[in-house]
Amino acid sequence: MGSGFASLPRTGRYRLVRASVPVSLADGATLASDGDGLALADIVVADGRIEAVGPHEVAGGPGDAPEVDLDRGMVLPCFVDAHTHLDKGHIWPRAANPDGTFPGALAAVGADREANWSAADVAARMDFSLRCAFAHGTAAIRTHIDSLPAQAAISWPVFDAMRAAWGGRIALQGSSLCGIDVAVEAGYLPAMAGLLKRHGGGLGCVTYMSPNLPGGLEAIVRTALDAGLPLDFHVDETLDAGAYSLRLIAEAAIRHGWSGAGNGPIVVGHCCSLSTQDAAEVDRTLDLVAEAGIAVVSLPMCNMYLQDRNPGRTPRRRGVTLLHEMKARGIAVMVSSDNTRDPFYAYGDLDVLEVYREATRILHFDHPVGDWPRSVTATPAAVCGFDGVGSIRAGAPADLVLFRGRTWTELLSRPQSDRTVVRAGLAIDTTLPDHRELDPLWS
Template sequence: MPGFPPLPTDGGGMLLHRASIPAVLTEGNLGPADADGLVLADIHIADGRIAALTPAAARPPEGALDLDRGQVWPGLVDPHAHLDKGHILPRAGNPDGSHPGAVKAVAEDRAANWSAEDVRRRFTFALRCAEANGVVAIRTHLDSQGPQAAISWPVFAELREEWRARVALQAVGMVPTATYAEEEGEALAARIATTGGLLGGNTSLPAGATMERMDSWLDALFRLAMRHGLDIDLHVDESGDPRAATLGPIARAAIRHRFPGRVTCGHCCSLAVQEPDAADRVMDLVAEAGITIISLPPVNLYLQDRVPHRTPRWRGVTLLHELRARGITVLIGGDNCRDPFYGYGDHDPMETFTDAVRIGHLDKPIADWPTTIAARPADWMGLPEHGRIRPGAAADLLLFRGRTMDELLSRRRGPRLVLRNGRPISTELPDYRELDDIF
């Protein structure tokens, strides 16, 4: 690719000289970081792994490939996706762009079209996009209500095995929280336990339901998770209505049950429009319960506060800085892609991160925020082999021409090389026309 030194393709060995690496994504002492949090290093690769990581030599070592301060990141990790519903937009549009409109459009398309072959085709297309963008691991939510669980979970299990050496996959059952208090929820939990996934769903309050009712459903969910030894990953408060907020009740349920597993809450949009004192109390509970928060800035920006013929008044994202200030783990995920919830996206965490920096003011300083799409989701998902550039790790790397953060984040999907086990792979994205026949 123009601008990059030619790389050997045999995976044997190479030395990447003058690589700018986010210091928070490395291990060891590579010297002081610059204002962008970058350190200049030499990356020694042998037999598909990182053999050594050293401060950049003053002069190019013999045979070194000089990156001229271009950034190098580890393979990226997306902790929140919907690969089962991706790319249905051509046949399932959202007429008003609203969250209720998306829910209705997806439900209709799922009932009419989500056969095993349909899910497999779109899921595989999404994985090919992600791999070309440098993704090494994804946690996806799977719509699991009614008969769909028996369709999508076997497809997921097959694709997880097929892609095991390329993209590590995890799955979360996606149903209304009330389902876990019913026989269907018991059966779904057993299926998920057998497949190796997580319990999850949407904690929105149905019309007429009380918060006490939600507490009973959460109790049923936590009891099932403990019985089967499963972690929990929920869609929470994906609205601008703080009166129906469930993040606090979830935290209290985790504390009440002394839950030994991991709890993840995605979205948490309405936290940003709560009264400051109320938001503080909720965040204190989240910290006490050890819950991790996943923000989905582009999708929440797109859906929240959408009113026809009126400009939105808020950005839809949760309180990223305030959560982090309490020591709460905050991750950034891609969420939906080319479906009624979000008509855009390309399974590229770097694009998501670029948007998140702008939407959430994550610069000044950017400091630790690169961990949100690499090291921290890898750790949270139990994938310690991913997310960092360190000696002994697989040489799964992204090479960029951008030397500084402003250069890197100014060009959407600018030039990049993707290495897997030290070998360059194709970064060519699949053509949307490949899916035309299913529409």
């Protein structure tokens, strides 16, 4: 079952001993951290839940349950992927991006959506993506759903059915996605809000420096407040320093008292233009983001793929946003998968460990590691409202990922394809679906 360890017991109570556990993820446990934020711990599992977490040879007491010696292998809680596009996933074989640019991606996806996105097509690709994520150890996903009027009527019922089918394995949330100009078309927002209420979705759109932006943000925030919908935006996905819709979103949130409305924090993704703006604009914007209680998710693999791409020229800029500066202000920050094998990103497999590994290298989540592992676990769980996931704590479901790597440098140096994924205390089959299963969609 994808494991280098002895088989886990199938029932009852057992102890994972000599586990290397990130202290930042062991909520409620008293553990002594080493220089990399890890502690040697024992985890007691009983009837599918974590019974206790404590220093090695303390939790649960020696000899009171079968033991599985992890030999200092790392243990993480199952992952939370806060920004994905399950409806776009895996269309690359029939909708390749000709030049790898953002405009090229928009054109390729638009043509493919118009020609091919039937309910059956969307469902097949969503299910394939979820099987990949499940095998890699993900327990919760928020996906953006392309919600142009004609497509919304197709994709949202598919998402609703998929969420029910995957209940108990992957908790799913959805958020609408369209351009700000579409969102403000006459009659669209009320109709979309109604659709989202029926299907349990959140409201979102892509913001950019359009003449419709100020009025559009007012309408969207008011609609979300009136309908009790969460908000999740794609923001300033460009290296143009003149793109500052993030600041306008923060100002709108403050003006409308969003943080006290009970809808959860507004989530914004990308925010690439911050990396090109001067210090005064950055400080002004981030102070407002912190005041508004907005949470930020960076998509490092996709942003590096699309941003600063010019034929025959080596890219100079990463395109990722300013997570260190945000975190220093107390802003909740996350990293996530984003697109998977579609025109916006030709690669990926919804493996959040890969996301975290690349984020560590791209965004320097190290020296010290600190609590950065929360960016793919506890923080998105709290921001998105996924209960019972994202931490290793007594009383939580025993949803864990066990690795052979004993330290961060071991864990992040290899794909860890021999990981053991534990759900409700049991090791699952981690066999990945074969891409050939999707071949009928291209023929």
